[in-house]
Amino acid sequence: MILLFPKEVAERLKVSVKTLDGYADAGEIRYVDLSRGGKNKRRRYxxxxxxxxxxxxxxxxxxCPSTAxxxxxxxxxxxxxxVIGFTARRAMLASEKQKNSSG
Known part of the structure; x- marks a missing residue:
């Protein structure tokens, strides 16, 4: 099994090692952890x-479908x-209400 260093993988993907670490932290790329449980991870790919x-x-x-x-x-x-105006509709409803209440 060939294990690649982070720098090699980063060069191949044309990203920085920091970006590669972000991918690994997010679980987007798998890696082999060779560290002994300390703070620093020794990742190999x-x-x-x-x-x-x-x-x-x-x-x-x-x-995008919305811009197609x-x-x-x-x-x-x-x-x-x-199409009728708001005030005309209100006046019509008010006049109907007056007719119903007086009748």
């Missing part, structure tokens, strides 16, 4: 771990509703 990380992080750029060009609607719609 296998080529398989690196390839697995790359394949998981591989993306294809797809345009809109397709033209194939039909036209017509509405049978009428």
């Amino acid at each position: 296998t080529p398989e771990f690196v390839e697995e990380f790359i394949s998981r992080r591989t993306r294809r750029d797809v345009p 060009p809109k397709a033209r609607r194939s039909t036209t719609t017509t509405s049978k509703s009428n």
Whole structure:
């Protein structure tokens, strides 16, 4: 089994060792811990771990659906509703209320 140093893996991924450590801390890339339980971790990586990380992080750029060009609607719609002002609606409801209470 070949074990790679963090610097080697970072160079291959074209990131800093600090960024690689962040990936490892977040569980995004697997590693072998060679430390004896102290504060400093002695991480080593296998080529398989690196390839697995790359394949998981591989993306294809797809345009966002909300910014994609809109397709033209194939039909036209017509509405049978009428637009009335707020005050006109309020006045109509008030007059109906007066009719109901007086009658």
